[in-house]
Amino acid sequence: MSDITDPPVIDPRNPSEPLRIALGERYLTYALSTIMHRALPDARDGLKPVHRRILYAMRELRLASNGGFRKSAKISGDVMGNYHPHGDAAIYDAMARLAQDFNVRYPLVDGQGNFGNIDGDNPAASRYTEARMTAVAEAMLEGLNENAVDFRENYDGTLTEPVVLPAQFPNLLANGSSGIAVGMATNIPPHNIAELCDACIHLIKTPDARDDTLLNYVPGPDFPTGGIIVEPPENIAAAYRTGKGGFRLRARWQVEDLGRGLWQIVVTEIPYQVQKSKLIEKIAELIQTKKIPILGDVRDESAEDVRLIIEPRSKNVDPDVLMGMLYRTSDLEVRFSLNMNVLIDGLTPKVCSMKEVLRAFLDHRREVLQRRSAHRVEKIDHRLEVLEGFIIAFLNLDRVIDIIRYDEDPKAALMREDWGKDHVRAMNEKDYVSPLAGEGELSDVQADAILNMRLRSLRRLEELELLREQSALMEERAGLEDLLENDDRQWDSIADQLRATKKQFGRDWAGGARRTTFAEAGVVEDVPLEAMIDREPITVVCSQMGWIRSMTGHIDLTRELKFKDGDGPLFTFHAETTDRLLVFGSNGRFYTLSASNLPGGRGMGEPLRLMVDLPNEAQIVSLFIHKPGRKLLVASTAGDGFVVPEDEVLAQTRSGKQVLNVRGDVRALVCHTVTGDSVATVGENRKVLVFALEELPEMGRGKGVRLQKYKDGGLSDAITFESVTGLTWLDPAGRTRTETTLDEWVGKRASAGRMAPRGFPRDNKFN
Template structure:
């Protein structure tokens, strides 16, 4: 090698071209290779090259559907070595998918061993599994021996492989296809063979049929895993008309009565290409995070058939409501996209409509019919030539025996002989007269060879009669083929007859021929209030100073002593119901929402509230209260800024909560009080109290607010609302309620400094 490098005459000639052109040309070559030889299926047989080569290699190995199995490693090895110079793992994966009845509507490979399952488990290694073809694969290959399609050299020129398979049924739509090329992709769902053939026959009878008319025969996809399509018919028609669209596919389920009013939902069919194990993991996560409070448990009781159990938390839950939530939050409903981007005539990628795809298949079937008919005529002509020679031999049997017995070169002698004259049988070699050249036409090379290869047992009268009957039958068949090749209407009638035979074989009477996917109206999935999904029961919410929260069953005495962790003490304790939503106001100005039904039970110490919502460690809990629709809250910061916010606007739908009070360091949220009167009272850290009218505060959904009280130093301690005519109340140091009705001294405009608190005002500067 070093000698070649040192020799300047052996170095490749250097070329110079712009980098942009060099990269563009090479990338275009790669893109075309990916599109034509890897990612997009052929519209004629619906196969990609790897699948076509797998089936052809299995045919060469004589792995018929009624024969024995061979190791998958042998099959993938032959495919790789003879036709497909890529990794054997990729070839085996492609072959394994063709054997999976949950992935392919009409499996083309009959697998023996572990070829994976609907849970998403991988197939066993190729050395452990065996395979052979199915009748569907044999239907795709039928006609290869009759010159039905063109052949080409394999990758190294040592063998020949078919460019496309004859395909007795529209496999592109029957089994679907998916792939990603360079700059384009394809995704075609599987369909029912019987419906496809009915549409093809209609298209033969009515070539100018519209796409919408074809939907009378093909209502939609037919997935191997069943399910229910809930896409509107108008949307389905538009998708098939344009070649692009999507189908909403749901699981199939039923309600199973458990007795005594109890019930459970049984899912018997899941959407196509959904891995059952991952689906169950997702549902379990929904239960754990309490995103679907009405769902208590999920169980997998599947054997050969799918059987998923969804157990409701309460028998009062509406099954339709529960399934509506499951559709929205899990893969029990999905959208399967349609993108019929295929190779037309194996060369041009194009997004085709339903009619265009069926038309391409039918035109191909007509071409296959013509080629097979022409091939059959050639075979008939050859056989007729042989039969004519054999009949001549029977009519002149003695002369033929003499030539074969006495002539040194019997074949040329048979071809030179004038078979129109009368012969006398030779009794010895001396009496034998060799044939002389004649102007009359003798036997052809093919006829002479056939006579020489004829067995002695054929020299009986019955054989001569059978040859004449065979000749007459072949002549009649040839006349029929000539008529077929000359008449287009006869050709389409023959194509239709062939399709009917396929339908008879693989239609509704076949074990997997019946339609699996059903159709239904989707119905509107409405937002269901929490109260409608949860049993209404009394509870007592308890939250400690360290933020551990729990819910005790029933309304207990709020003065009752409870156990807390060492160093912890009670802070919030109030009566609620399981249907309530709990609002948490953090010192970071955010509101968080909890479902009372999801709070941990009261047998232990509870759980940290910070684990239930995304409350930062540096933020504290300002207030904890029950959400009451229509109510308004007064929120304020330690800097003395605040406003009124409608409570309906602060309910958060996510763990991260909703920012309501905007803060600037070092201020923090300080006050959250329900609005109950017509005036506001606030007290600062300087113990000055200010009272002003509530209508001086704006009503916002988010913001910094306006100044409540003016401070030279310090900030806001507390604020509340009250009715001026009823007076302002607080607890004095002795724990007695004191009410001040004459507040003239402390009344002023908002943002004033206020006056010192009245005698007996609490030392902690809090109104309650």
């Protein structure tokens, strides 16, 4: 029986087996590489490898925040050639993003030139822009030359690069991060450094603090573009506790008074990662399609700051109602998702809570402190060794000069000489172990230092300075030893460093104050159309060819109107701008129009088919004003029909709502308002049938039931009426006739009926 660690047995007769294993191994390698070395940030410094290498390369180029700029092409070239063997375009894009103050809360790169803008324009080519580090980036790098972190070889083994940066503040949360790996992704919003430092200090004092307690210090994200977070506090707490959630973010706006009752809305901050140009295009589209009738105009008056002007169609509009509708239909309100999936120890991806991320940062800072302190102790020991040699030289100056002048090998002679033990005993009293090679003998380092000493250093003043320096170093070394041996002192030191960072990048620092505020979302109720539009009388005119328009005021309906050649009136009626119109097509579908959206009456109007998706082969059967609560009688040429509530035929989209089902050559023919208790139908054979309305079913959609039976032909018209008042029609002479004695034509639904009475219209229509 083989051991479980043995490699899988490959069947030579199965050629797919090696390929399957090879693909599995290679894909796993690719996935791990993407997760660890490209897409997910490190929880300790909050950086991905490309960003870390950019900052390190700029440090090697000595591009300090108070120094000069260098061409971006030079920087991206050095990063690509020395540390990051990928495309220079990808490196430059990553560097440019670190310089965009609308994308990064605390920019790490100080850019000079065109680095893009909030409209979504791309940065200029790398040969046209220049860059250097910011003070924030320098805080990320401080301690690199003090053995604060581990270094590893670069991709070709010719140089070394840091595995992680020391990072004075929790950059992962301060600047946020986003990335898509293989099978996982991350999306972290930016936060305020001062608040993060306070949370870290609290976590140092109370290591077992609850996640919700940290919200007293970090209430939520702090986006570089500002805005207002309207997410409920309980949702924010759950997001930070689990590492997954989201934040609703709205634009910041105010009402600007223009005098005489006029006003406009000024948007001064837009949501994070929303391109201003696309936002304006979306709002302009809403105006063009009239999806928000109370919205009048939008224009961009932005300069260095954001200033979007939104004008209402009427001064009587409520600004809160207008903005509430814009929140629903545009990116003036967005939802920023939180997925805190990070490399918690530089190796393992994990979805972390805010407490876990801050704890990972603090543990990293403690390791950095210990390594820097140990490195400083080594430097002090080396300097004390040199200082001891100098002091020996001063105490025995004549003998040292004599050896240097006359001995053939002064270094060896200095090291052989016995210089006594008094100075060694004095230093040992301060818990310092002398590095002397033997009993009062000089070490190799001390001998070299004495030989390299300048003659001008032999002054009495220099000797006193050496003694003072030795005393100060001994005191500093004792403090560092105590620090390395005491955990509480280490955490106190880290807390002091965080307080210093908070002071450096807090409220008094340019851009340090919180930009994003919090508010309650409020409930934006559905506002009826009538409340959003000024109520004005209009006259709706629809031609036989389907051109529709609205004329201001209630004009005389008998007045002669202009139409295109070969066209004429089909429907003309009085309405108001707040009305909704229903269009019934011969395809059995109802379409809904807003009277306020109809084109003006100066021209011939616009084709109705451009406003709704009415097929070219379908005809307009009926056009009328919608009145809630009414019922309609609908019927097809085949003689099938039913009653439908008018409220159920309203359509929300251009495609309309199918109500009467028709197939083949059958088409919708009748749509009349239900009034009375009886139904009268007439066929193409001029036979009339009258039956009770209660025999017709009430349906929302369908083919319906048979109204009248025909041997040949079909239905010509159908109408409802009150049996007491009788059935009315116009005779061929244009006179109104009313027939109250209808017993001859009364029958059961779906019967054949009797021939129409004398004087019935020749077009077989009741109206």
